[in-house]
Amino acid sequence: MVVKGEPMRPASFEYHRATSLEHALELLSQFGDDGRPIAGGQSLVPMMNFRLARPGHLVDINKLPIAGIEVLGKTLRIGALTRHEAYFGNPLIARHFPAFLDAVHYIGHPTIRRNGSIGGSISHADPTAELPAVAVLHDADIVVRSTAGERRIPATEFFLSAYVTALEPGEMVVAVELPLPPETSTGSFIELGERSGDFATASVGITLEHDGSAVTKAAMVCSGADLFPIRAPEIEDFLAGQPLIDPKAKEAGQLFAESIDPVDDHIASADYRRGLIAQLTQRAITTACTRALGKK
Amino acid sequence: MxxxxxxxxxxxxxxxxxxxxxxxxxRYIDDIRLPNMLHLNFVRADIAHARIVGIDSSALADIGYPTWVFTGEHTAGLSMKAHQDYPEMQYSEQPLLAEGKVRFVGEPVAVVLAEDAYKAEDAAEHVMVEYDSLPVVGTMKQARDASLPPLFDGWTSNVIVQRQMKGGDLEAARTAAAHVIKRTYRTQRQAGVPMECRGVVAHYNPADRLLTVWSSTQMPHLVRTYIAEELNLPESRIRVVAPDVGGGFGIKGQVFGDEVLVAWLAMKTGRPVKWIEDRREHLVASLHARDHEHTLEAYVSADGRLLGLKADITVDNGAYSTFPFTAAGEPGMVGKVLPGPYDLKAYEATFRAVATNKCPIGTYRGVARPSAVFSQERLMDDIALELGMDPFELRLKNIVREFPYKNVLGFTYDEGSYAQSLEQMRGLLAKDIVDATASRASETTRIGVGFACFIEQTAHGTPDFTRRRVPIETGxxxxxxxxxxxxxxxxxxxxxxxxxxxxxxxxxxxxxxxxxxxxxxxxxxxxxxxxxxxxxxxxxxxxxxxxxxxxxxxxxxxxxxxxxxxxxxxxxxxxxxxxxxxxxxxxxxxxxxxxxxxxxxxxxxxxxxxxxxxxxxxxxxxxDGPRDGSYSNAVHAAVVEIDVTTGKMKLRRFVVVEDCGTILNPLVVDGQVRGGVVQGIGSAMFEHFIYDAECQPLTTNFADYLMPLAPEIPDIEVHHIETPTPLTPLGAKGLGEGGAIGPAAAIANAVANALGVGVISTPLNTNALWKLSQHIREAV
The missing domain is CATH 3.30.365.10 (Aldehyde oxidase/xanthine dehydrogenase, molybdopterin binding domain)
Incomplete structure (x- = not known):
């Protein structure tokens, strides 16, 4: 048995400030597995202090011009360096992505929202972080780059396990692109943690397209049911055709809860998570349908 | 005059x-920087119970900078000795660095010194300790299982100490009782969490033979005495300085082995030595608190008079007895205070501390009383429920009203405002009680009102410590x-x-x-x-x-x-x-x-x-304090709102009516009460230090060990009654701990009231509340 010590200071690393995206990619390519981009550091720095992450090289991307929220054709493009607080009061998010806007309110505390970036949150892939769930819910593409060029990875294929993504060594998230939903769509996102700002015990997000009286198409994401945010295709099918006034939300919640096998840990038992997810599903559906009715 | x-x-x-x-x-401990200073990093046990087979630091030869390593072989014979002189108490010592065996995860095994803190921490990773693991004693039940070997050589069992206190005729009370109400209550293990962790800096100056020790401590003189005795130095040549201390809460009211060790290393190396505890070390290996199980049996007359109380108290003490309050301190305190503010004529308590492979338990704001009051006040509500009485009426029927009052164990209570504070609280809660009753029809949201009435023995005098034969000796x-x-x-x-x-x-x-x-x-x-x-x-x-x-x-x-x-x-x-x-x-x-x-x-x-x-x-x-101390009293009340579909609880109100005698400064009293209440809310709802079956700690950082945060805390209303005591010159009684004593009981009573269930344990987190709400969900 080997004693690992009780670290609270990071292992030694070298710091590099990237002056351009090309420079950052060059450095990341050079360091491979041993290099990590750093933006707000809200996840990576604690991991380094615990020595759970021990990159030999940090590439600081804070000076790169890759922040911003803009519409490009039929997609909303969010640059990797966009800080979480930027979504509040952004008219594009408010107009097209009510579930996204709900979700941002649950992200940590003001300091975390001021510093944390979408690229960081997506790359870190905490199992119950909000932005990965939002990306999966909205069928986003994760745009990644390396010196070899650009790849677009569907969010539903990006998150592989807790803290594990499809990113290859040398690659960096540069943007997240969400298809713009039709005007007759709405959504909601709800989560519950032990304290406000905590990692969620579970969360559920819903988007709906509708004809004014019934759901025509639905998407649902859940965190806390598995090691990464998952979609719920059977619930999406179930919801299609349900009336907005009584969408059988409770039944949908129970149906979904029966299909999952959540983890059991010292914060929450599997039974509790299942019960909670049933309830959150019910509420997210009810809220989305209420919003749909209010819109028309 | x-x-x-x-x-x-x-x-x-x-x-x-x-x-x-x-x-x-x-200026805090970490702000102290001396020329030529060495930084210390501990190598700590990562296994709960094991024999040390070997310690290999040979890899440090190639690390490229100078390091110094010390192990239990170097410090052999130096230890922390914390013993009460009872024949029933089994003797043990905690070596400054483990000798032969480790007994909890986080126990110091070796130290590495280097010229900066980063280097020391990097170097500590290169010290390899080989262990031969032993079966763990992980629970109170295992500790009381005579078939499991004791943690220390020469012990006959893992019960460190078991004693009794009694007064009055319990058998007569039992015979006369119309109701016997028996319950077992459990309060969880916590870490005490000051904002500033601990730390020690020491420097020996041979010119005037003066050893200076800076420590983030609440008791510099006791640290000085202990170091002098353990290192055989004249006390006149030791100076202990507590610089600004960023919170202590009792956790820093102990003498720790590392204080002796850092002083010893400064003399050994001839250079200043600095150790700053990190948060993980603090959570895992400084000092834990609470972790009680109490089985209470109340004998009650048909009209609600409390005739007698029998108590069986167990505290999971962890691996070592701590100085100066010892392993007997925590369970003994419960035995002593359980009669509380009630006029009780017959009482018997059996109390014990058991040893497990966990971090030692010590004093933390309230010291045993948050657990004792949890049990006492939950029991009062359970009695009220069984008899169909209003919980205020039951308490008012039994409350002590005449002062001075000599209690069943012979302790004398000075003047207080017990009944008055209960009456005042009842008035303050009138509207909430109506709201709570109205919420019983709701399928989703239940409101509950709960309160806890307690007294706190403060400013104990020397006789109290003499009776306990505790090494603190005086007050x-x-x-x-x-x-x-x-x-x-x-x-x-x-x-x-x-x-x-x-x-x-x-x-x-x-x-x-x-x-x-x-x-x-x-x-x-x-x-x-x-x-x-x-x-x-x-x-x-x-x-x-x-x-x-x-x-x-x-x-x-x-x-x-x-x-x-x-x-x-x-x-x-x-x-x-x-x-x-x-x-x-x-x-x-x-x-x-x-x-x-x-x-x-x-x-x-x-x-x-x-x-x-x-x-x-x-x-x-x-x-010195009065013989039996001076008794502060308070009533704490919580109004909770529980979403029975998710287990989420919101504190709608938290109200305190307190009496600490003469108030020296109302702003300070309010601040002390509110800070204590916030910690009590932590005990009630969030904080839980968890070990797995192998005694591996699971809650070693603030993502897993949950402290109460500002959004969860309601405005805390504080009302004062001033009943000066004749026992201290200004009429003041102690009040620093009281805030932390009542919340677990008050919140648990509110939950029991909201959900119509018995509540027997804390923490009342969302998962626990969801389980307690099951019958309401199923009835929908």
């Missing part, structure tokens, strides 16, 4: 120390008050201030006696070189005993000032009043002299002194 009419005691003065603490001028506090020729005063205080506001309240006390302003009094503390020997700040004694000692010393000084004034003004000393910087003749305020001129006369122009008076303006006083 009767005090002058108070002018500053009782005033809402903002804390003087806050200017320093809130503007970045405070007095000393102070020295000195005036300089300019009329400004200095208080050298045996208390150590780590958030209590003592630099303000002690100045208020002295100002009233001396007739000068509190801002003209400098309160110094936390340094054994300048302050008189005392036991430190713990056990809710700062206000009553520290304040009392300052009052006595300042009054002595004032008497001398009056004598000088009388001589210079040609009147009698009892005609002199000291106020507003002047000594005036009573009834003739025009005839006065400035106090600074009296000070100048006493120290410089001594030819002006009365015939035969010695020069100097300095007085010392020490004050």
């Amino acid at each position: 009767k005090a002058e009419q108070p002018r500053h005691v009782g005033a809402r003065i903002q804390r003087f120390e806050d200017i320093r603490l809130l503007s970045g001028l405070a 007095y506090i000393a102070a020295r008050v000195e005036m300089s020729p300019d009329g400004e005063a200095t208080i050298d205080l045996g208390l150590q201030n780590h958030g209590q506001g003592l630099e303000t309240t002690m100045a208020q006390v002295a100002a009233d006696a001396l007739g000068i302003l509190p801002e003209n009094i400098y309160v110094r503390h936390g340094d054994t070189l300048t302050t008189p020997y005392s036991v430190g700040t713990w056990g809710s004694r700062g206000g009553p005993l520290g304040g009392g000692a300052v009052h006595i010393a300042a009054t002595k000084l004032a008497d001398k000032l009056r004598a000088i004034a009388a001589h210079l003004l040609q009147v009698k000393a009892d005609q002199i009043e000291l106020a507003n910087g002047k000594a005036s003749v009573r009834g003739n305020p025009g005839n006065h002299i400035e106090i600074r001129k009296l000070a100048r006369a006493a120290l410089r122009n001594v030819d002006q002194l009365p015939e035969g008076m010695t020069p100097g303006l300095e007085a010392h006083a020490s004050l």
